[in-house]
Amino acid sequence: GSSRGSKIGVVLGTVGGVIGLLIIGALFIICNGRRKGHLREVFVDVSGEDDRRIAFGQLKRFAWRELQLATDNFSEKNVLGQGGFGKVYKGALPDGTKIAVKRLTDYESPGGEAAFLREVELISVAVHRNLLRLIGFCTTQTERLLVYPFMQNLSVAYRLREFKPGEPILDWNARKRVAIGTARGLEYLHEHCNPKIIHRDVKAANVLLDEGFEPVVGDFGLAKLVDVQKTSVTTQVRGTMGHIAPEYLSTGKSSERTDVFGYGIMLLEVVTGQRAIDFSRLEEEDDVLLLDHVKKLQREGNLDAIVDRNLNNSFDRQEVEMMMQIALLCTQGSPEDRPSMSEVVRMLEGEGLAERWEEWQQVEVTRREDYERMQQRFDWGEDSIYNQDAIELSAGR
Ligand SMILES: Nc1ncnc2c1ncn2[C@@H]1O[C@H](COP(=O)(O)OP(=O)(O)OP(=O)(O)O)[C@@H](O)[C@H]1O
Numbered sequence: 001g002s003s004r005g006s007k008i009g010v011v012l013g014t015v016g017g018v019i020g021l022l023i024i025g026a027l028f029i030i031c032n033g034r035r036k037g038h039l040r041e042v043f044v045d046v047s048g049e050d051d052r053r054i055a056f057g058q059l060k061r062f063a064w065r066e067l068q069l070a071t072d073n074f075s076e077k078n079v080l081g082q083g084g085f086g087k088v089y090k091g092a093l094p095d096g097t098k099i100a101v102k103r104l105t106d107y108e109s110p111g112g113e114a115a116f117l118r119e120v121e122l123i124s125v126a127v128h129r130n131l132l133r134l135i136g137f138c139t140t141q142t143e144r145l146l147v148y149p150f151m152q153n154l155s156v157a158y159r160l161r162e163f164k165p166g167e168p169i170l171d172w173n174a175r176k177r178v179a180i181g182t183a184r185g186l187e188y189l190h191e192h193c194n195p196k197i198i199h200r201d202v203k204a205a206n207v208l209l210d211e212g213f214e215p216v217v218g219d220f221g222l223a224k225l226v227d228v229q230k231t232s233v234t235t236q237v238r239g240t241m242g243h244i245a246p247e248y249l250s251t252g253k254s255s256e257r258t259d260v261f262g263y264g265i266m267l268l269e270v271v272t273g274q275r276a277i278d279f280s281r282l283e284e285e286d287d288v289l290l291l292d293h294v295k296k297l298q299r300e301g302n303l304d305a306i307v308d309r310n311l312n313n314s315f316d317r318q319e320v321e322m323m324m325q326i327a328l329l330c331t332q333g334s335p336e337d338r339p340s341m342s343e344v345v346r347m348l349e350g351e352g353l354a355e356r357w358e359e360w361q362q363v364e365v366t367r368r369e370d371y372e373r374m375q376q377r378f379d380w381g382e383d384s385i386y387n388q389d390a391i392e393l394s395a396g397r
Pocket residue numbers: 080081082083084085086087088099100132148149150151152154155201205206208218219239240
């Protein structure tokens with residue numbers, strides 16, 4: 001009796017031990033795999049058609065029909081908007097999760113599905129509370145789709161300019177959260193992702209708001225998924241007019257500092273509520289570009305005219321000034337003069353702005369003098385040397 005009992009005990013103990021070791025081993029492999037985030041491990045399907053959960057990581061590979069079902073067969077009434085990469089549809093999964101499905105147009109075919117999965121993987125490992133999380137993706141012979149959680153408070157651009165009567169506006173506190181949260185999200189893309197991710201299209205329309213009005217940056221990492229030259233963006237440069245840094249426009253080369261420029265313009269949008277480029281401003285003055293408009297008001301010290309009227313004067317003057325200063329630092333012509341995103345985060349947290357602003361003001365005086373000298377040279381006013389020449393010519397001298 002007892003020897004049989006102890007034999008069973010030994011067998012059970014051994015089996016238990018082996019299972020325990022196996023579990024520990026499996027956990028070890030999973031954790032390691034996760035840390036390295038290898039493509040194969042991230043995208044392995046555990047089982048057949050029905051359960052398409054990915055084995056490791058949280059990415060889900062959706063079947064085309066699942067997304068058809070979720071978006072009411074990509075019905076036009078579910079279109080949230082159209083961007084440079086394709087249409088975005090609102091949808092819901094069977095468990096009730098609301099999603100936004102980005103249906104890519106003009107996606108690049110070279111490299112095929114493998115190349116697509118590699119880029120998707122890069123996007124999926126960028127996890128930060130201020131970055132739009134990728135839930136999953138779908139590929140078919142002819143389609144490439146990305147699935148994100150639906151952000152119920154839509155975009156910052158919507159909250160600033162397109163909200164319906166009766167809907168809450170973004171108050172000053174919410175705007176401050178947009179400023180700092182967006183800066184942190186971009187800092188993460190630039191400085192904590194390997195390889196680093198450059199957004200290339202930072203603007204209020206690409207910053208979404210979750211249920212608690214926390215900002216999340218969307219639309220990053222997509223540049224390599226589509227053939228940029230074929231998309232509807234007017235220039236070959238990926239980006240939106242009024243937000244594009246001058247060096248990106250002229251050379252087509254982007255860097256972290258082109259994102260910093262876009263971020264600076266977004267700050268101006270957040271403070272003024274206005275569009276980065278707006279031809280209706282021509283009626284009152286000649287500043288189509290928000291940046292020129294703000295610079296002029298800033299020179300005149302006219303803070304009240306800068307701030308969004310929708311705020312009904314409830315804002316902190318000092319904080320507005322601080323944001324304007326950071327925006328102007330970020331939008332300087334030469335990329336090397338602009339701060340990095342982590343410097344921006346620190347300045348927003350109250351560190352190091354004063355010194356940099358001092359510098360900016362000194363440089364700005366020279367910049368303006370140069371500009372005025374240029375203007376004078378090309379102004380055919382009475383005193384203009386060109387005019388003197390003209391007079392002399394007409395007098396036959
Ligand atoms: N996850 C999401 N939740 C809610 N709305 C979203 C989500 N993703 C995108 N949208 C909205 O869908 C619309 C289209 O988005 P998309 O980013 O494709 O275009 P865009 O920002 O207008 O242009 P671009 O491609 O130049 O960035 C926008 O109004 C955007 O706010």
